[in-house]
Amino acid sequence: MIKIGTSGYRFKDWKGNFYPLExxxxxxxxxxxxxxxxxxxxxxxxxxxNFMVFHHLSNxxxxxYEFIVKxxxxxxxxxxxxxxxxxxxxxALRPLTDTGKLKGILAQFPYSFRFHPKxxxxxxxxxxxxxxxxxxxxxxxxxxxxxxxxSFLKNNEIIYTxxxxxxxxxxxxxxxxxxxxxxxxxxxxxxxxxxxxxxxGDRYDYQYNEKELLEWLQIIKGMEQKTDKLYIFFNNCHHxxxxxxxxxxxxMLELK
Numbered sequence: 001m002i003k004i005g006t007s008g009y010r011f012k013d014w015k016g017n018f019y020p021l022e023x024x025x026x027x028x029x030x031x032x033x034x035x036x037x038x039x040x041x042x043x044x045x046x047x048x049x050n051f052m053v054f055h056h057l058s059n060x061x062x063x064x065y066e067f068i069v070k071x072x073x074x075x076x077x078x079x080x081x082x083x084x085x086x087x088x089x090x091x092a093l094r095p096l097t098d099t100g101k102l103k104g105i106l107a108q109f110p111y112s113f114r115f116h117p118k119x120x121x122x123x124x125x126x127x128x129x130x131x132x133x134x135x136x137x138x139x140x141x142x143x144x145x146x147x148x149x150x151s152f153l154k155n156n157e158i159i160y161t162x163x164x165x166x167x168x169x170x171x172x173x174x175x176x177x178x179x180x181x182x183x184x185x186x187x188x189x190x191x192x193x194x195x196x197x198x199x200x201g202d203r204y205d206y207q208y209n210e211k212e213l214l215e216w217l218q219i220i221k222g223m224e225q226k227t228d229k230l231y232i233f234f235n236n237c238h239h240x241x242x243x244x245x246x247x248x249x250x251x252m253l254e255l256k
Contacts, residue, residue: 189236
């Protein structure tokens, strides 16, 4: 099973190229759920909301809808009060947990978070705090590209994220790594110019062409065979590129 969606859904600059121009902000999720059956919620990285936010979201979709929620920056970037942050997030997510719609917490670690035994311990603690909620990890530094990482994640039932991003030094290349019965891929775009210098524009300002997406079809096919479920999310959200590319990928896979 392959599930395709985008990283976030509520962007004003999606109006006119994905959402109808007249679509009010309060109706964006209703429109989105008509196109995709899963979503990554990214706003929790900045602030953990009241549980009523997820209560309302849950009521807007059917029982088969699936959510992945990003861990707060306290867990991934600051790393001083991880337990408190995780417990607060779990409390906010009760409406999704109670309905079975929460399928995992995504911890997107920064470039500065590199392979080290103490960081393996940190991942293990994070997994323990989450309890039965699946933990998905994304790394930004290639020091993690080793068998020791993959074995550790498999042994602790942590899901590894494969990525598409610019081909810059020490970033991650295209991979087909699976450490769980769930596979995970995120498309960030290939904007080399803005990746490290956001003064030039949005890091994720990039729209894939068909040839670039076709490069992934064999990888996706292989990962699908090794998993029960494979998530594919597009994070190139600038100006609505993410939903357009997600729809392109859906079409390619349907044709395949």
